[in-house]
Amino acid sequence: EAQVTQNPRYLITVTGKKLTVTCSQNMNHEYMSWYRQDPGLGLRQIYYSMNVEVTDKGDVPEGYKVSRKEKRNFPLILESPSPNQTSLYFCASSLGGANGYTFGSGTRLTVV
Amino acid sequence: EDQVTQSPEALRLQEGESSSLNCSYTVSGLRGLFWYRQDPGKGPEFLFTLYSAGEEKEKERLKATLTKKESFLHITAPKPEDSATYLCAIPAGGYQKVTFGTGTKLQVIP
Numbered sequence: 274e275a276q277v278t279q280n281p282r283y284l285i286t287v288t289g290k291k292l293t294v295t296c297s298q299n300m301n302h303e304y305m306s307w308y309r310q311d312p313g314l315g316l317r318q319i320y321y322s323m324n325v326e327v328t329d330k331g332d333v334p335e336g337y338k339v340s341r342k343e344k345r346n347f348p349l350i351l352e353s354p355s356p357n358q359t360s361l362y363f364c365a366s367s368l369g370g371a372n373g374y375t376f377g378s379g380t381r382l383t384v385v
Numbered sequence: 386e387d388q389v390t391q392s393p394e395a396l397r398l399q400e401g402e403s404s405s406l407n408c409s410y411t412v413s414g415l416r417g418l419f420w421y422r423q424d425p426g427k428g429p430e431f432l433f434t435l436y437s438a439g440e441e442k443e444k445e446r447l448k449a450t451l452t453k454k455e456s457f458l459h460i461t462a463p464k465p466e467d468s469a470t471y472l473c474a475i476p477a478g479g480y481q482k483v484t485f486g487t488g489t490k491l492q493v494i495p
Contacts, residue, residue, distance in 0.1 A: 277428075304481045315487035316429070316472065323481060331482060363428050367481070371417040371436065374483070376428030 275300045277377035279364050285383045286354055294349045294380050296364030304367040305347040306331070306374060307339065309360040316363070322347055323369075354384040387412045387477040391486035398493050401462045406489045408473035409455040418456050420449050421472040423488070429472055463493045 277298045286292055298305065306321040308331075318331030322341040336358055338350040347366075351358060361381050365374035392407045410418065417436050421429035433442040435451040442449045446467060448459045458471055474485040 306481065306483070308485075313487065316474075316485040318483060321481045329482070332484070365428070369481070371419075371434040371476070373419050373421070373431035373434055374429075375431065379426070379428055 275375070277364055277366050277375055279362075279377035279380050281380060282378065283381050285385065287385055288355055289353050292351050292354060292382075294351075294362060294364075294382070296347045296349065296377060297345050298347075298364075298366040298375070299345065300366060300368075300375065301344065302366035302375075303344075303369050304374075305341065306365045306367075307337070307347070307349045308363045308365065309333065309358075310363060310379075311360050319349070319362075354382075356384050358382065359384050387475060387484050389473060389475055389484055389486035391471075391473060391489050393489060394487070395490045396492070398460075398463055398491070400464055400493055400495050403459070403461045403463070405460070406458040406471055406491070407455060408458070408486055410473075410475050411454075412475050412477060415453075416476045418451055419474040419476075419483070420456070420458055421474065423470045423472060460491070463491075465493045465495050467491065468493045 280295045307319040308316045310316050317333045320339040322328045364377045367374045388411045390409045420432040423429040433449045438453045446461050450457045470488040470490045472488045474483050
């Protein structure tokens with residue numbers, strides 16, 4: 274089944290403790306992206322990647338890092354999480370052009 | 386700055402009562418407009434891409450249209466299973482940098 278897989282689905286952590294949210298796609302898509310979704314603010318793009326080793330900032334990149342060492346994987350790293358990073362996170366992938374993204378099921382992160 | 390505004394924020398319809406959702410946008414050079422559907426607790430699901438003014442796309446009870454300043458998602462004779470949040474989005478600077486609207490939450494009552 275073609276899909277984007279994120280892990281974990283739920284995560285509660287403490288301020289300052291580094292964490293990684295993994296994302297993997299099995300569709301051989303060139304493009305991948307991370308979003309966060311907050312009530313009243315909608316989906317905001319954190320980072321995106323056009324290919325292996327090619328990444329760029331979205332609208333809200335502060336406090337996040339990404340890497341794209343393999344085509345299928347695009348992990349999101351929070352080096353020092355803070356409570357304002359409590360959110361619902363989505364990873365997505367796309368063939369490119371105007372094909373639209375396929376989204377994962379989301380990771381609900383709580384930072385206390 | 387590219388912007389996407391959706392209205393209304395929420396819409397409650399009786400089953401079979403047709404209506405339209407609005408997505409207005411400002412962008413320097415439209416490269417397309419996306420519509421997505423999002424069910425509670427799930428990731429958005431891609432519905433349509435519209436490329437140019439005058440274009441229409443259809444899927445079951447949904448029809449999306451595009452003008453130079455806005456897009457409409459028409460829902461004809463909706464059913465309860467159409468209840469979801471509908472999101473529109475525009476690519477900015479390239480197809481992969483995408484700006485989303487905040488969505489219209491649709492509830493269809495049997």
